């Protein structure tokens with residue numbers, strides 16, 4: 455099994471000082487090796503929180519996340535960061551590409567975080583795979599949104615992960631690009647035997663996958679707006 459989420463709960467403190475708001479209460483969720491699945495949920499329902507808990511970026515209040523048999527939740531922070539860099543690819547909703555670096559350098563950075571030697575040929579091959587060889591020297595500001603998204607996919611694959619997490623990867627592109635980027639993510643993951651968990655509010659995007667579940671069927675907490683799909687742009691400084 456590639457992913458096991460067991461008895462995970464997560465609440466956020468109330469900035470106004472009230473009781474914390476429970477966002478997640480997931481008894482069990484699992485993904486087999488190379489399996490591809492979608493979780494569908496309304497805006498604010500906790501999709502990003504769940505992916506961040508799975509990636510070890512957010513610590514759950516209770517429960518555990520196992521990836522490839524390793525209990526990620528029990529690892530000290532530095533080991534968790536290393537594990538994430540080596541085993542998990544994450545396509546963020548707002549990409550998080552580094553704006554001062556070219557497309558090729560962003561992919562190379564994805565490699566170097568794993569502790570392996572950054573390999574320009576392998577990075578160039580990944581950019582070629584996502585159809586961006588001709589843009590490898592462009593910085594993110596010199597790329598279209600769809601192109602940035604494809605760089606983000608190439609970077610996520612650069613670490614040769616066992617699990618790929620994709621957060622609303624189609625939120626910022628038109629329908630034609632939506633289908634293209636979904637196909638790209640699905641195909642590149644299946645070529646490499648990488649398990650894929652994609653979260654979205656977009657039912658048409660979800661319909662391209664065989665395994666689709668509503669977040670509400672695995673999460674005992676029901677929250678989020680119905681029919682609203684985009685979160686405000688955010689992300690790390692100097693990242694686009």
Ligand SMILES: Nc1ncnc2c1ncn2[C@@H]1O[C@H](COP(=O)(O)OP(=O)(O)OP(=O)(O)O)[C@@H](O)[C@H]1O
Nearest residue numbers: 466477496497498499500501502503504683684685
């Ligand atoms: N750090 C935080 N502190 C407090 N509340 C938070 C924090 N992060 C998220 N939330 C709240 O938790 C809820 C779930 O947020 P989350 O980003 O996981 O939802 P989502 O399903 O990914 O939404 P969207 O589809 O709009 O991206 C939201 O109501 C949000 O306001």
